[in-house]
Amino acid sequence: MADLDVCPFEELPPGAVKIVTDGGLTIGVCNLGGELYALEDRCSHDDGPLCEGDFDLEEGFAVCPRHGAHIDIRTGKALTLPAYLPVDTFTVKAEAGIVKVEVPSRA
Numbered sequence: 001m002a003d004l005d006v007c008p009f010e011e012l013p014p015g016a017v018k019i020v021t022d023g024g025l026t027i028g029v030c031n032l033g034g035e036l037y038a039l040e041d042r043c044s045h046d047d048g049p050l051c052e053g054d055f056d057l058e059e060g061f062a063v064c065p066r067h068g069a070h071i072d073i074r075t076g077k078a079l080t081l082p083a084y085l086p087v088d089t090f091t092v093k094a095e096a097g098i099v100k101v102e103v104p105s106r107a
């Protein structure tokens, strides 16, 4: 695993979302009421840009902008059709004031 820098912690307040890329991988990092979560910006239904749609930060799900599936931000679980498979999630941490996501190492 490798750490991918996202942004300074103060740039991701509650309710904010940041999109970061690492090679071919795009990840959305969300501050859900003070807890940070990261999920792949690729819907499990038909590869829609999941983290670029709407979020229900009260209920904790992303709404896929392509066909409207709801995906749990905390777990990546598909909550509504047409998605039924989970979306990948990633470990997020804040070190020395910088938000970082653990991503697979590239060989």
Ligand code: FES
Binding pocket: 043, 044, 045, 046, 047, 048, 064, 065, 066, 067, 068, 069, 081, 082, 083
């Ligand atoms: S691509 Fe996300 S619901 Fe179809």
